[in-house]
Amino acid sequence: MSIIADRLNRISPSQTIVISTKARALKAAGRNIISLSAGEPDFRTPDNIAQAAMKAIEGGQTRYTDVAGTPELRKAVAERFRLDSGLDYTAEEVIVSTGGKQIIYNAMMATLNPGDEAIIPAPCWVSYPDIVTLAEGTPVIVPCKRENGFKLTAQELEAAITPRTKWVFLNSPCNPTGAAYSAQDLRPLCDVLLRHPHIWIFTDDIYAKLTYDGFRPATFVEVEPRLRPRTVTMNGVSKAYAMTGWRIGFSGAPIELTKAMNKLQGQSTSNTCSIAQAAAVEALTGPQDF
Structure with missing residues (x-):
């Protein structure tokens, strides 16, 4: 056996x-x-962020923190959400995890029951379906057409929804296609989701700052604030700040779900690295010209 x-x-x-x-x-x-x-940047973590980590070590910030992250970092995350996308999350609605992947794992493990479905536009990041499956959910893969720029359309979303649908994933800009959704792109998807109040939205914005030619991707709650009570907005410092090895991801979500994710994380990894958290505070609150 x-x-x-x-x-x-x-x-x-x-x-x-x-x-x-x-x-x-x-x-x-x-x-x-x-x-x-x-998704590994080919440049180093900025010096001011690295210096903040060394200062944290010298200052003795080497002990356990709150499971959901230090108050300073959670406040910095909430402020960065506000500055970047106009999102109004409180520090209590923020959780910090070991990379964005743990945010996804926490959210799915905390919410999915056997048979619940999660809609995943494809091509997609390879871990979404397996995390859903591990949480005993059913991934529903929706192929997105090349002629639509590999973006999910409102018609494709509507056709994939069933009474068992609990989540819709959206990764913008997308790994691996690079497809990025403007506010105009998201508006029809928001309209579909408003008609289906049983569905939650997981928006993975980890690549949001890696855009070019003046384009800025939008995010769901920014476009449609009425979706806020059932949306998880995930981001992190890995890509934009060249901090993949520091392992810091975070999310803003309704307090009930954030508390459930915190409960789960408290019985798995507990808090993320205290030194990496201090570096992330500098990343989010320090100079952004990098």
């Missing part, structure tokens, strides 16, 4: 990690490798 739980047989290893590991092995063997696997 195998010691491995059945739930692990329902998911695959992270393909991002598999490819990244292979690329590192080939580089170590002397091969000239360009890895297109992980």
